[in-house]
Amino acid sequence: MLFAVAIFAPLLGSAIAGLFGKAIGDRAAMAVTILCMLLASGCGVSAFIELESGDTTAGVISLGTWVEAGTFHVDWALRYDALSAVMVAMVTCVATLIHIYSIGYMAHDENHTIWRFFSYLSLFSFAMLMLVSADNLLQLFFGWEGVGLASYLLIGYWYYRPSAGAAAMKAFIVNRVGDLGFALGIALVFFTFGSIDFSTVFGAVGQHQDAAYHVLGHTYRAYEVIGILLFIGAMGKSAQIGLHVWLPDAMEGPTPVSALIHAATMVTAGVFLMARFSPVLDYAPGALGFVTFIGATTALFAATVGCTQTDIKRVIAYSTCSQLGYMFVAAGVGAYQASIFHLLTHAFFKALLFLTAGSVIHAMSDEQDMRKMGGIWRLIPLTYTMMWVGNLALGGIPFFSGYYSKDAIIEAAWASCSLVGHYGFWCTVIAAFLTAFYSWRLIILTFHGAPRADHHTMEHVHESPAVMTVPLLLLAVGAVFAGWAFHDQMIGPDWKAFWGDAIQIAASNHVLHDMEDVPGWVSLTPLVVGLAGIATAYVFYMFVPGIPGALAAAFPWAYRFLLNKWYFDELYAAVIIRPVQYLAQGLWQIGDVTIIDGIPNGIAALTEDGSSQVVKIQNGSIAVYAFAMLIGLVLLVSIFLLFLR
Amino acid sequence: MNWTLALPEIVLAVLGMAILMFGVLQKRHNPFHLASMLTVGAFLVAGMLVIAGPEGLGYHGQFTSDPFSRFVQVLVLVASSLTVIASLDYNDHANLRRFEFPVLILFATVGMLVMAGASNLMTLYVGLELQSLSIYVLAAFARDELRSTEAGLKYFVLGSLASGLLLYGISLVYGFSGTMEFDKLAMTLADPTKVSAGLIVGIVFIVAGLAFKVSAVPFHMWTPDVYEGAPTPVTLLMGTAPKVAAMALLVRAMATPFGHLLGQWQQLIVLVSIASMLLGALAAIGQKNIKRLMAYSSIGHMGYVLIGLAAGTPNGIRGVLIYLVTYVFMNAGTFACIIAMRRRGRSLERISDLGGLGKTDPMLAMWLTVFMFSMAGIPPFAGFWGKYFIFTAAVQSGMWALAVIGVLTSVIGAFYYIRIIKVMYFDTAEAAFDPRSASLSTLAAVSGLFTTLFFVFPAPLVGAAEAAAKVLFG
Numbered sequence A: 001m002l003f004a005v006a007i008f009a010p011l012l013g014s015a016i017a018g019l020f021g022k023a024i025g026d027r028a029a030m031a032v033t034i035l036c037m038l039l040a041s042g043c044g045v046s047a048f049i050e051l052e053s054g055d056t057t058a059g060v061i062s063l064g065t066w067v068e069a070g071t072f073h074v075d076w077a078l079r080y081d082a083l084s085a086v087m088v089a090m091v092t093c094v095a096t097l098i099h100i101y102s103i104g105y106m107a108h109d110e111n112h113t114i115w116r117f118f119s120y121l122s123l124f125s126f127a128m129l130m131l132v133s134a135d136n137l138l139q140l141f142f143g144w145e146g147v148g149l150a151s152y153l154l155i156g157y158w159y160y161r162p163s164a165g166a167a168a169m170k171a172f173i174v175n176r177v178g179d180l181g182f183a184l185g186i187a188l189v190f191f192t193f194g195s196i197d198f199s200t201v202f203g204a205v206g207q208h209q210d211a212a213y214h215v216l217g218h219t220y221r222a223y224e225v226i227g228i229l230l231f232i233g234a235m236g237k238s239a240q241i242g243l244h245v246w247l248p249d250a251m252e253g254p255t256p257v258s259a260l261i262h263a264a265t266m267v268t269a270g271v272f273l274m275a276r277f278s279p280v281l282d283y284a285p286g287a288l289g290f291v292t293f294i295g296a297t298t299a300l301f302a303a304t305v306g307c308t309q310t311d312i313k314r315v316i317a318y319s320t321c322s323q324l325g326y327m328f329v330a331a332g333v334g335a336y337q338a339s340i341f342h343l344l345t346h347a348f349f350k351a352l353l354f355l356t357a358g359s360v361i362h363a364m365s366d367e368q369d370m371r372k373m374g375g376i377w378r379l380i381p382l383t384y385t386m387m388w389v390g391n392l393a394l395g396g397i398p399f400f401s402g403y404y405s406k407d408a409i410i411e412a413a414w415a416s417c418s419l420v421g422h423y424g425f426w427c428t429v430i431a432a433f434l435t436a437f438y439s440w441r442l443i444i445l446t447f448h449g450a451p452r453a454d455h456h457t458m459e460h461v462h463e464s465p466a467v468m469t470v471p472l473l474l475l476a477v478g479a480v481f482a483g484w485a486f487h488d489q490m491i492g493p494d495w496k497a498f499w500g501d502a503i504q505i506a507a508s509n510h511v512l513h514d515m516e517d518v519p520g521w522v523s524l525t526p527l528v529v530g531l532a533g534i535a536t537a538y539v540f541y542m543f544v545p546g547i548p549g550a551l552a553a554a555f556p557w558a559y560r561f562l563l564n565k566w567y568f569d570e571l572y573a574a575v576i577i578r579p580v581q582y583l584a585q586g587l588w589q590i591g592d593v594t595i596i597d598g599i600p601n602g603i604a605a606l607t608e609d610g611s612s613q614v615v616k617i618q619n620g621s622i623a624v625y626a627f628a629m630l631i632g633l634v635l636l637v638s639i640f641l642l643f644l645r
Numbered sequence B: 001m002n003w004t005l006a007l008p009e010i011v012l013a014v015l016g017m018a019i020l021m022f023g024v025l026q027k028r029h030n031p032f033h034l035a036s037m038l039t040v041g042a043f044l045v046a047g048m049l050v051i052a053g054p055e056g057l058g059y060h061g062q063f064t065s066d067p068f069s070r071f072v073q074v075l076v077l078v079a080s081s082l083t084v085i086a087s088l089d090y091n092d093h094a095n096l097r098r099f100e101f102p103v104l105i106l107f108a109t110v111g112m113l114v115m116a117g118a119s120n121l122m123t124l125y126v127g128l129e130l131q132s133l134s135i136y137v138l139a140a141f142a143r144d145e146l147r148s149t150e151a152g153l154k155y156f157v158l159g160s161l162a163s164g165l166l167l168y169g170i171s172l173v174y175g176f177s178g179t180m181e182f183d184k185l186a187m188t189l190a191d192p193t194k195v196s197a198g199l200i201v202g203i204v205f206i207v208a209g210l211a212f213k214v215s216a217v218p219f220h221m222w223t224p225d226v227y228e229g230a231p232t233p234v235t236l237l238m239g240t241a242p243k244v245a246a247m248a249l250l251v252r253a254m255a256t257p258f259g260h261l262l263g264q265w266q267q268l269i270v271l272v273s274i275a276s277m278l279l280g281a282l283a284a285i286g287q288k289n290i291k292r293l294m295a296y297s298s299i300g301h302m303g304y305v306l307i308g309l310a311a312g313t314p315n316g317i318r319g320v321l322i323y324l325v326t327y328v329f330m331n332a333g334t335f336a337c338i339i340a341m342r343r344r345g346r347s348l349e350r351i352s353d354l355g356g357l358g359k360t361d362p363m364l365a366m367w368l369t370v371f372m373f374s375m376a377g378i379p380p381f382a383g384f385w386g387k388y389f390i391f392t393a394a395v396q397s398g399m400w401a402l403a404v405i406g407v408l409t410s411v412i413g414a415f416y417y418i419r420i421i422k423v424m425y426f427d428t429a430e431a432a433f434d435p436r437s438a439s440l441s442t443l444a445a446v447s448g449l450f451t452t453l454f455f456v457f458p459a460p461l462v463g464a465a466e467a468a469a470k471v472l473f474g
Helices: A002-053 A082-108 A114-133 A137-155 A162-193 A198-203 A222-237 A246-252 A255-264 A266-276 A285-306 A312-332 A336-363 A381-395 A401-415 A419-447 A455-460 A466-491 A495-499 A511-515 A520-543 A546-554 A556-563 A565-596 A598-616 A622-643 B003-025 B032-052 B067-093 B100-117 B121-139 B146-177 B182-189 B197-213 B222-229 B232-239 B241-255 B259-285 B290-311 B314-339 B362-376 B382-396 B400-426 B438-453 B459-473
Strands: A059-069 A072-080 A212-215 A218-221 B056-058 B063-065
Touching (some): A002 A072, A059 A137, A072 A082, A137 A162, A137 A222, A162 A198, A222 A285, A255 A336, A266 A312, A266 A336, A312 A401, A312 A419, A381 A466, A401 A466, A401 A511, A419 A520, A520 A546, B032 B100, B063 B100, B067 B100, B067 B232, B067 B314, B100 B241, B121 B146, B222 B290, B232 B314, B241 B290, B259 B290, B290 B314, B290 B400, B314 B382, B362 B382, B362 B438
Antiparallel strands (some): A059 A072, B056 B063
């Protein structure tokens, strides 16, 4: 079965590279993982084409029983439908390109454990594929945690850098918060439906509409609670506002990791979860409203922060955060198809942007600060072009892929005709302006103007090797054409035929239909604001370079607010981290050192004390000894006569 | 009258006198080694006679032979033999090569055999005195050494006091009950109206006299001083055979004549047991001399053994007997190691002298480690099983407090036993000890193997102990 091969081939590659990497060497480890990934992408794409052409039908591939405990039954099974097939095809293709790109990017790695890197990358690919092809929530959670683990390992790949270790831990711990919600959601799904199999759960959606939980005198609808808990899980994984703090720091990992995990695939797992659970979520309007609100806020928030960052990768990281917000807005207003569509196009152009940024960093001798770049566009023309392609797609310029998907989301937000939907509309429109602005700010700062790098670095600026540029070109093809190619099938009139049963929506949900009838100005707005953003960027950074500085000086509080990322890290440090540290310090000093250690130590001290007291009487004098004997005798006789008769 | 019941004791006494004569008449060589060998041979003969001898009550009810007495007698003979073997090397180096030494051990052993078979308060006293008198002399055997003579004198004075207490107790019991025979006492005391205050006081005095011999608190004061001062083989003897015999005597006296008063003396034994365990555990911590340490250790061990008696059940007595067996072997082994602590002909006694033994003499360090682990009660060594049977019996009798205190004091005790191991393996190495003699190596190896492998074949011993215990609480 092609589909199963696509999923398990990366595991094989990862196992070989991970277990025998040291023995077989870096080159062999690279070869074996890339061969497995090529096999996986071939099978993944074939499986997708077969399904869409009608050669095979959607179904479930059972692999055996996992858990069997009373009424709790979980199988290892692969769900083969349009949603998972799209995701598998996309993940395998992007992952394969990034594997190949990594050959060039990691060539100068001072760590000399490149086999480890490739093993982790393949392990991540497997976990991600497991996530998207799961047939039940537990298996999905398995993949969910698997990608979290791989992400942790890869962010901390340069473990000897303290910042990388801290970033890896931050990502892992912040994700735990979301995972708690997810795990509770799974438990409630089982509690409500008596099963966590997707087929069973989705088939029973109609029967449990009125299910409710009564907690502390309040009544909550079951679907709303489940929806919100699952979304909390998604917030952690997809870096939505509040739980987004780990994503910018995750840029400590090697750039291919940022491209694969923190842009194209893993962070979109939350969006995938929303789409996968669409049959239930569509009956939870409250939860969907919450999703829209958070998504819209994130889109706007991350875009504002992206405008002030100076690290090239961090700009793109905030951009990712912002684009994920768009996807959640789409899911929140019921346009799940649009969210997956944007997920797909975003995967291509964001991977392209990251890899291009990686190429720039490579050219600039590992410099990531845009303030020390500039004036290199003639030196690395291919990279420069690729950056343009990626940003055109991201900015939503017509006929690039982002144009189709992003506009669809903005239109869907308007078409939802709800208050929160309009909030989403305005947030995404403003964010679209900011997106275009910071994208061209990035291009201009990085490639144009006078060179700000030192002489030594400038001498070494060079175009990346073919092993890095070919993946860029292939991703650029996706970034340009993916929107145009899938637009009609995914969100156009044919969407029912394309998605089949993979995305089920309520009868009342006709957002996709209403999208077509939005007023003309709504359709035009994204393009207009996008072009305005580009123009503003040119004015600010190319023609009148004094403006940004003047603005920052005029509104220092606003500038600092944005530069410090809305003070989220500081807020968490003050509200959570420091209190927890104080608590831990207290528990350690009082609970552990004073009480837990203190009791045994105290007893030991008492014992030693008792020891020295006891032997004091042993002074060597026979008279004392005899006296002690007699006293003892008298004591025993008294006890005997007084108490024991 | 079935006089063959006492055949082992009679034969042993006669052989003892023969060895004495041989030693006196032997002029050309120093007869110490030969006399020692003959003594061990005499123990062997006596042992065979014990095993093959008949059972029953003889000498007008003054002497008995039953599985219990035979178990104890064999154990005493083994312990005495181990002592004689250990003394070969020590006495050579300490200039104590005198043939009277093994002969005195032999007569002490005769006393102990009589104690094990006593079924009359008078026999009990006579056996005890024979044993004690011999050991008084042995303790002061290094008569040119101040410490040894002081130890002998202390032991003698305090021992006399204890004997006095015991005799006084016997007279009280006799006065208030009209008999000294165990069986008749038991029959008399079955009637609660015949139990008077005077009789009770008499029993307490008897317990006190015997508690002195097993060095239970508060009659333990002599132990550290005498253990430290006496020649090491004598310390070994005092730690093993007389403890076994006196404990057996205490058990028999409590179980047979005073068995009906279990409810009363039980609490007394519990108190003494707890006090002994606590003192043994606490006082040993600060010790720097390993012989003193072993003295406190023996006080603690006797506390554990008394738990078995306090349980007042056949299982408890079985525990007592098994514990005594394991105790004899690990004690003998430990003292063999202590005797081997010698540098340039001088015996060493400080714990710090063991520093780095793991490097300089790995074999000796290994055996001492085995004994220390066993003393601390760490499985699978024999010491663990002794404690296991004792604590199980206590729990079965519902004496939770006793078992819990026992376990807690074992934990404290583990500290100073394991500290010795730490000194041997982790402290800086001192100069190596003098080469060991074969007798000590053999003694350590035999004791060590028994201690290590006890858990593989425990059945014969446990079975014999069970049969012996049934006699008393059948």
